[in-house]
Amino acid sequence: MNELLGNRIRAFRCAKNYTQEQIADLIGVSRQKYARIENGINSITLDALLKIADVLGVTVSDITRVLDETPAVQYRSGSDEGSSEKIFDMVNLFYANKHVYDRLKHKDID
Structure with a gap:
């Protein structure tokens, strides 16, 4: 999951012609x-x-959309190795997105 998000962020950064140092600053x-x-x-x-x-x-x-694009079959490949970690990552992402939504919703109200 982190790798997917990182690759997506890198693609956006490169499209805008920013260096890693510029974004970091x-x-x-x-x-x-x-x-x-x-x-x-x-x-x-x-x-x-x-x-x-x-x-x-x-x-x-726009950044997290890449997580929706990954096939669900990937999690059903028959290998249980790391599957619980993937589930926890998905749950954590859900709550992170929910938190972002709630913060943005409260900004609209204010």
Whole structure:
């Protein structure tokens, strides 16, 4: 999951002709930390996801849409290895997206 999001973020960054260092400076993290997000090594926090989306001029759902595009068959390949980790990742992402939605909804009300 982290790798999918990282690849999607990298694609948006490259399309905008930004360097990793420029994005890292704009969101307030080190270039190394940002590179680990793009490489799928570090999990991306909701706060970082919101900042990255803002800097790149896209929505959070534009970035996370890649998770909806992965085939469900991937999780039913017959191998149980890491399947519980994938389920927890999906649940965590659901709650992160719900939290983003709630925050954006409250901004519209204010």
